[in-house]
Amino acid sequence: MSIEWVNGAIEEIRAWGRSNGVVVDADEIRLLCDYASDYLDVKELADFAPVTFERLLLDIYPRKVIAPPESAAETVAASRTLVDFLLDSGEIGTKMAARMRAKIDEIAPEMPAALADTTKFGMAKSMFGAMGADALEAGTPYVATDDLVAAPRRPRSDDGAGDCDCPACAPLPAVRLAPPQEVAQGAREAGLLREAQLLVAWMLEGGRVPTVKGTLRVRDAARAARELGLTAPALAWDAALAIGLAEVSGRALTAPRGTEPLPDRDDETVLDLWAGVVAFLTGGSEADVTGFAPVDRELYGVHDMLYRAQAPLEVAALREYLEDTWAGDGPQAGEELDAGLAAALDVLARCGTVEHDGEAVRLTAHGRWGLREVFTRMGLAAPVAPDPAEGDAAALVALLVEGHPAWLAEQDIAAWLGRREPEEAAGELLAAVQGGEAAARGVALTIVDRLGPEAAPAVRDVLDDPCLRPHALVWLASHDMEAPAPTPREALWAGVDTLAFALAREADDPDEIARSLAQSAPSAQVIEDMWQVDHPDVAEVLDLLGRHLPDRALAKAARKAAFKARSRGIH
Known part of the structure; x- marks a missing residue:
């Protein structure tokens, strides 16, 4: 700024x-x-x-x-x-x-x-105000910096000591990183690094040299696009020079870092090269990266914004971020901005730092890794969040209860289960929520539901637990395994417990809860019986039904039952 x-x-x-x-x-x-x-x-x-x-x-x-x-x-x-x-x-x-x-x-x-x-x-x-x-x-002034993230202003002294205008004034959030092997593989497949490596090898093999200014000759760019299928030869050449794949001295062209194909290079070398590519893309070089000036001027800010969000952002949010620097005018200006932004995001996706579906955009796993490496090399504190797959079941459940983007929750659950046998996973999950609250129990049981018959021994081990027994009986029956039928009271308790799990999600998506209840509403008799269930959340569950059941008579019955539950002292 x-x-x-x-x-x-x-x-x-x-x-x-x-x-x-x-x-x-x-x-x-x-x-x-x-x-x-x-x-x-x-x-x-x-x-x-x-x-x-x-x-x-x-x-x-x-x-x-x-x-x-x-x-x-x-x-x-x-x-x-x-x-x-x-x-x-x-x-x-x-x-x-x-x-x-x-x-x-x-x-x-x-x-x-x-x-x-x-x-x-x-x-x-x-968006960022809500996040922060x-x-x-x-009494603590916070500002929206150029990357639109709430950032505490550092104290300033009258003589200017400690005055700082760098991004470090906005602390970076702790981010989750993919394993190095996964990042390296993504970098090998990323368009810009792959194209830069292919181009340098092709130039040397053909005895080709750049112009006296070190730029790629127009005819070579055209031939590289045709023969190698490169999408942006000139950009690949600039990147190759920036990360040291190519070096020009006078009329001589050399490859200080070799010309081996990326699949033949070890992970450490590939990661180092990829970090250089990300630094090149976000470092304010004069290279024409996307061909769309508003994005090219804000490449650092756009990537930083995505890094801080740690979740897909609507393209509309990036569009507004760029509007103030958009020089377009007239009735077509908005359409030109939309088209230019879409094309620019396509280029960045081919480069390998982002991915988008037209509605939302986010950093790739290797894009996030590379950007953190850039921040670290700039001297910024760029903390790494722990990987839930390496933690215990209690940590995973707590993370999911606190709230997690659905796409990331799926990744975390799959990674956690992938490191354990079904019986081990079920045992850890169920043990972690014994004596706990309905929200944690609901998360654990939802994960256990994904497991096959191999988890049965761990499920049977909790049949003596009064809170888990009803769910365990349902799980065994759903897997066609021998087990006692739940008593009417156990079945009713399980129903209340399942609805209690939905209480935490009501504020996030009340419409979805209303739709679910409309499809599977309890009967009047079930509602009448519910208030007598010894469940700590029964009154809140009946309140939930009273708010969202589409049938007015049932909703009224639920509110009356909630009053009865509270009168019994069940809270």
Whole structure:
């Protein structure tokens, strides 16, 4: 975000503050200058005008900055300090300063409400604000950086010590990484690294050399596309030079890292090469990566945004992120942006860092690994989250109970089960939830339901557990194994317990719960019997039925039964 004139201005303002005994909030003033530069075409301090402050504080800040309303006072104070500096330094005259101060006085009472108005939030701010809502503690200003992630501002000293404008001011989240072997295999198949390696070998084998400037000759690019099937020969060549696969000295072309095919290279070498490719793509090189300027200018920000999200993002969120730098105009501008973004994402998918289906986009496993390697090489703390497959059943269940994207939950469950025999897996899962709550029990039983007859001994071992016995009997019967039939009370208890598992999901998807209950609603007699079940969640389960059963009579019966359960003291 920061550019040369902003850096110079901040140093001048700090020096002015020290000379005049003025406390300068350089962090706030830098943000004002940064956003004025990025969104209002302010090229120097003299370009500030009253309307600049109005648009910054009532339009851009509410859309872009994640900050509590009470932080408005700090921003307004910094704006007034900036006006004082502009006047003392001769950038503006006394009349202009008076107009600016009057405008800031008008803005001051309006800004807190503007920051709190969710209708003003941009899509990306809304999304990341929700992700970081728990972190917005009173009195701690948080901002939306260029990569639109809530980031705590570091304390700044008056003399500039500790002042930092790097991405480290926004701590990176702990991410899950695929095993190195899987990452290396994905990198071998990734388009850009594979094309770079093929191109270098082809150039050397044919005795071809680049231009005197070191670029790929047009005729060679055309032949490489035709003979090797390369999708972007010029980009592959730039990448090969950047990661050291090729080196040009005068008219001589060499391959310092060899020309062996990627399948013949060891994992460590492939991973090192792939990290170089990701650094090349996100490092702000002048290479024309996607051919779409808004994305090419924001390659680092786009990848960083996906890294922090740790889940698929709607393409619309990336679209809004890029809108402010889109130079298009006219009725076709939106269509041009959509088409350009779609084409750019296709290019990045071929390069190997992202994958998308038109509606959502996310980093590939090797893209995430490579980006973390880039962050680490930049000196940023890039923590790695533990792999649930390496933990015990209790850790897996706790993770799934807390909430997990469905696509990632499936991967974690499959990986965890893949390291255990069915009987072992069932035994661990059931032992982990004995004496626990319905939510944990529901998660464990859902996983056990995936297991085959080999898990039967572990299931039989819990027949003496009053909470697990009803479910174990159902599991054995569903696998055509000999087992006593559940008593009516056990069957009813299992039904309440299963619905209790749905309680945690109600807030996330009430419509889905309503649809499920509409398809398999309990009878009036079952509802009447439910309130007598000695289950700690029976009243809440009956409340759930009262809220979502489509049959009004049944819903009313459920609410009455919930009252009876509470009257019995069952909670």
